[in-house]
Amino acid sequence: MKKIFSLIIVLFLSLFLAACSEAEQTEEKTSSEEETSTEEETVEKLEIYTTIFPLEDFANKIGGDFVNVTNIVPVGGDAHSFEPSARDLIEIAEGDALIYNGAGLEGFVDSIIQTLESEEIEIVKASDGIVSLNEENNQGHEEEEEHDEHGHDSHAQEDDEHDEHNEHDEHSEEESEQEDTHDHGHDVDPHVWLDPMLAITLAENIKDTLINLMPEQEELFTANFDDVKAELEVINEEFEVMIDDTAKDTFLVSHAGYGYWEDRYGLKQIGIAGMSPSNDPSQRQLKEIIDLADEYGLEYVMYEQNIPAKVAEIVKEEVGAESLYLHNLEALVKEDIENNEDYFSLMRKNIEALAIALQ
Ligand SMILES: [Zn+2]
Numbered sequence: 001m002k003k004i005f006s007l008i009i010v011l012f013l014s015l016f017l018a019a020c021s022e023a024e025q026t027e028e029k030t031s032s033e034e035e036t037s038t039e040e041e042t043v044e045k046l047e048i049y050t051t052i053f054p055l056e057d058f059a060n061k062i063g064g065d066f067v068n069v070t071n072i073v074p075v076g077g078d079a080h081s082f083e084p085s086a087r088d089l090i091e092i093a094e095g096d097a098l099i100y101n102g103a104g105l106e107g108f109v110d111s112i113i114q115t116l117e118s119e120e121i122e123i124v125k126a127s128d129g130i131v132s133l134n135e136e137n138n139q140g141h142e143e144e145e146e147h148d149e150h151g152h153d154s155h156a157q158e159d160d161e162h163d164e165h166n167e168h169d170e171h172s173e174e175e176s177e178q179e180d181t182h183d184h185g186h187d188v189d190p191h192v193w194l195d196p197m198l199a200i201t202l203a204e205n206i207k208d209t210l211i212n213l214m215p216e217q218e219e220l221f222t223a224n225f226d227d228v229k230a231e232l233e234v235i236n237e238e239f240e241v242m243i244d245d246t247a248k249d250t251f252l253v254s255h256a257g258y259g260y261w262e263d264r265y266g267l268k269q270i271g272i273a274g275m276s277p278s279n280d281p282s283q284r285q286l287k288e289i290i291d292l293a294d295e296y297g298l299e300y301v302m303y304e305q306n307i308p309a310k311v312a313e314i315v316k317e318e319v320g321a322e323s324l325y326l327h328n329l330e331a332l333v334k335e336d337i338e339n340n341e342d343y344f345s346l347m348r349k350n351i352e353a354l355a356i357a358l359q
Contacts, residue, residue, distance in 0.1 A: 102127040206225075246359060251268075254302065255273040255275070
């Protein structure tokens with residue numbers, strides 16, 4: 001009886017041990033599998049550098065698991081005035097591609113191109129193929145007020161950029177000149193990504209770059225691009241629906257980054273700062289902005305996520321306006337990351353804010 005009992009114990013023990021070692025083996029297996037799969041992933045990921053959030057977002061959406069995207073302008077930064085450090089440059093040089101907006105946005109891009117020219121990294125201008133606003137008829141910094149294609153006639157004062165307005169001229173086109181007066185030193189409007197239809201070209205250039213670098217994933221990159229394109233077309237439709245439902249067509253905003261909405265949707269911005277946020281208005285321009293806001297009965301000043309509100313605050317108080325937010329998408333702020341925002345969610349917030357501002 002005792003013998004049988006101990007036999008049973010031995011049996012149990014051996015079964016137990018066998019089970020243990022089996023479990024150990026499978027554990028080993030999975031961990032070694034994981035190792036190989038992470039190895040594969042790091043080998044196959046393209047290192048992509050971008051300058052503004054829409055490019056980062058599109059590169060992530062189109063490249064999926066095959067890209068590791070880093071935006072070189074930090075969270076809360078400003079692509080207009082950003083300067084990469086030597087350390088940034090060394091890191092970027094190791095990458096597969098640097099994708100920048102162009103159209104005069106990134107002041108640092110010429111020096112980056114020069115520095116990286118001899119490296120293997122591909123440097124891509126995402127706005128290639130887009131005709132920027134003011135580009136066609138602009139022959140120099142001093143002549144950017146010309147809008148020949150609109151057939152304007154009151155340009156006699158162009159020589160003196162600060163004196164070019166008939167303050168009582170009610171033609172709405174005068175406003176677009178109003179905002180242009182702040183933009184000394186800018187040939188073109190760089191903010192192409194805020195027009196969802198032009199953003200399709202940005203996304204397409206990104207797709208082509210990724211296919212170039214990783215031809216074996218062409219099918220996936222193309223399918224992902226098609227999704228992005230379809231969603232951008234939906235945003236465009238939502239914009240048009242909003243425009244149809246609103247009474248005003250003019251809004252007051254902290255920097256003149258929204259010229260492409262005039263071209264696409266007939267929306268006119270009065271920018272408190274110029275196309276580059278560091279171009280603060282003069283006293284005289286400030287007065288003109290306030291007069292225009294009164295004239296058009298504007299009840300809101302639209303602040304932006306990464307632009308100091310100081311001057312906009314003055315206008316808001318003078319006009320007795322309330323505040324709303326527009327997101328220029330140039331760079332995310334911390335809150336956007338916490339909220340998991342992407343191009344589409346931010347543009348939808350813009351459409352909602354405009355629906356209120358343009359009532
Ligand atoms: Zn801007």
